[in-house]
Amino acid sequence: MxxxxxxxxxxxxxxxxxxNQVLPKxxxxxxxxxxxxxxxxxxxxxxxxxxxxxxxxxxxxIHLGFGGWSQDGVRPWIIARQQTLTELQEYLGIGIYSVENNVQIRNYARLKGIDIASLSMSWLVEHRHDDPVISLLLKKRNQDSLLERYRDRLASLQDHNGIVKLxxxxxxxxxxxxxxxxxxxxxxxxxxxxxxxxxxxxxxxxxxxxxxxxxxxIELRLLAGASNCELLIEQFEDGIDLHSYFASKLFETDQSNVSPAMRKLAKTLIYAMLYGAGVSRLDKIVAKSGLLVRSQPISILQSLYPEVNTLLQRFRQGRVLYYGLKPTKFQPRIGTKWLPSSTKQNLPVQSATxxxxxxxxxxxxxxxxxxxxxxxxxxxxxxxxxxxxxxxxxxxxxxxxxxxxxxxxxxxxxxxxxxxxxxxxxxx
The missing domain is CATH 3.30.70.370 (Alpha-Beta Plaits)
Known part of the structure; x- marks a missing residue:
């Protein structure tokens, strides 16, 4: 070397x-x-x-103009945070100074019979559906974190031109x-x-x-080329919006009727399938979106792009690891830990990228x-x-x-x- x-x-x-393995000399x-x-x-x-x-x-x-960012860029976060604080005030009946303090929010919540056992992010995430106050407190903590990390910390890094070098x-x-x-x-x-x-x-x-x-x-393009999928290659050549196209099949509607939310769901499902998600995981994604699909995502993938589906199954079921879309001589494991089928499926595409x-x-x-x-x-x-x-x-x-x-x-x-x-x- x-x-x-x-x-x-x-x-x-x-x-x-x-x-943790010591490599041989x-x-x-x-x-x-x-x-x-x-x-x-x-x-x-x-x-x-x-x-x-x-x-x-x-x-x-990369140079960031901090003045514009701190005044205009973070404004949507500030507005969203103020709305969260207002909702917390209404739920708990407390003033603006109390609602700024997480400990006081927890104390007032307890007076109303809402037990917030911990203020840690992990606890709040786990219990966010237990009560609206917990959900709002989690939202406030996320908004506080964004402003602290991307506004307050950066403020001290400005040079004489008001530039922060990222x-x-x-x-x-x-x-x-x-x-x-x-x-x-x-x-x-x-x-x-x-x-x-x-x-x-x-x-x-x-x-x-x-x-x-x-x-x-790029991942879909690599799969199109590796599988020689004629329809997918043709769609790329024609500049078709694949996510809108997939959404039209998912909701059984004309492509012109696909809304941004429908397209976003289709995109999420496509990449979830690409990275090895099963039916249960796909159902959870659909349920979370609040949209009602009319066809199963996996069935659409199989019917539209059978060559891609066959290639993904080859990766998933292979007795060796594929890297850069090509087979290696390594067994599909890291040391003694065998890789899940989803990793076997997505590693070839990610490594090729x-x-x-x-x-x-x-x-x-x-x-x-x-x-x-x-x-x-x-x-x-x-x-x-x-x-x-x-x-x-x-x-x-x-x-x-x-x-x-x-x-x-x-x-x-x-x-x-x-x-x-x-x-x-x-x-x-």
């Missing part, structure tokens, strides 16, 4: 070894030979090339699927609305912007300034006039990466492009 040396965590997950050549023999050679090669690139993301940041500490192999993520200020954990308040640092002679390049429905994004980063190296990656979304910093060229580079990189990994996926209509926030002029 001359290009880079991988960490013990990376080697452990590449070899599907338990987290082997030199680089032995690890290469072993992982090649087990069908993980390609994953190792990609990791060697991508690992250092992923770690450099720790040194990059960054994270990156892990190049954070799960056995090969996904790479950041913790601390991980973008995946930030509110979506915050993107509207990003401000790219610019010089007056060279205005810059943040641009999001989001690979739409992770491999594709890592190889895409490799292809974009020294071409595009990638400042953050959120699953299958790349956030880049580029000149205002270079968005089209940057988009072309990203599409070309994804296509090249897929070819090198022997992954087939419909590329048409795949990439959504969105400018995030605005910019500000910094004298640097």
């Amino acid at each position: 001359s290009e880079n040396t991988l960490s013990e965590q990376e080697l452990r997950r590449l070899s599907f070894s338990p987290e 082997q030199n680089d050549a032995d690890w290469v030979s072993y992982l090649n023999s087990m069908g993980m050679g390609q994953a190792l090669e990609v990791q060697l090339r991508a690992s250092s690139l992923i770690r450099t993301l720790t040194n990059k940041s 960054s994270g500490t990156w892990n190049p192999y954070s799960s056995y699927s090969g996904r790479f993520t950041a913790h601390d200020m991980a973008m995946t954990a930030l509110p979506k609305a915050m993107k509207n308040y990003f401000v790219a640092p610019s010089r007056r002679s060279s205005p810059k912007i943040y641009v999001s390049f989001d690979a739409n429905q 992770a491999l594709l994004m890592k190889q895409t980063l490799v292809e974009l190296s020294n071409k595009v300034n990638v400042v953050n990656v959120i699953h299958d979304e790349l956030i880049c910093l580029c000149n205002e006039g270079d968005v089209d060229e940057t988009r072309r580079c990203v599409i070309e990189a994804i296509m090249t990466a897929a070819n090198k990994l022997d992954l087939t996926l419909p590329l048409k209509n795949m990439l959504s492009t969105q400018q995030l926030g605005g910019n500000y002029y910094d004298n640097y």
Whole structure:
């Protein structure tokens, strides 16, 4: 492994070894030979090339215009919190100062015969259906947490321009699927609305912007290509909204009649099935939505996309693990712990997505300034006039990466492009 040396965590997950297992003392050549023999050679090669690139993301940041965010961005949370406080006042008959204090809420609740044994989030979640006051207290605690984390903590991090630099500490192999993520200020954990308040640092002679390049429905595209599902490939090529289409079948109505709530449920069910949910879990999702479906989700999947269903069953029932949509020689277990069938089903798709994004980063190296990656979304910093060229580079990189990994996926209509926030002029 001359290009880079991988960490013990990376080697452990590449070899599907338990987290607490001490790895055998082997030199680089032995690890290469072993992982090649087990069908993980390609994953190792990609990791060697991508690992250092992923770690450099720790040194990059996205700039947040804190003034706009703290005044306008969090306003919906403040309004929702005030409504929660008003409802608590009405239920308990207490004043505004008392309702701000969780302990006092619990004490007044007890006077009305409502026992709140604990103020912990876990207890409140478990008992949220016992009484409206408990549900409201849980809501208040969640709203307090959002404001404390994403407004109050950030306030002290502003620089002289009122800018907060958002960054994270990156892990190049954070799960056995090969996904790479950041913790601390991980973008995946930030509110979506915050993107509207990003401000790219610019010089007056060279205005810059943040641009999001989001690979739409990458897991479904990979499954379409791997299973050679003609209908699904055709729908991607034609730009059909798969979630609305699936919803029309789910509710037995014309696609033009599909509401946002119906589409949202269809999307949730599609990905739940993709990740191995059974009938019981799907029924719970439908029940929680409050909508009445007319057809069973699994039956629709089987009838519309039989090739995809057959491929998922192959993963689910396989005697070996599939990684990157290809079989390995590993048994489906981590150490002595056998993996559930749902994990056997979703790991091939998640790992293929992770491999594709890592190889895409490799292809974009020294071409595009990638400042953050959120699953299958790349956030880049580029000149205002270079968005089209940057988009072309990203599409070309994804296509090249897929070819090198022997992954087939419909590329048409795949990439959504969105400018995030605005910019500000910094004298640097």
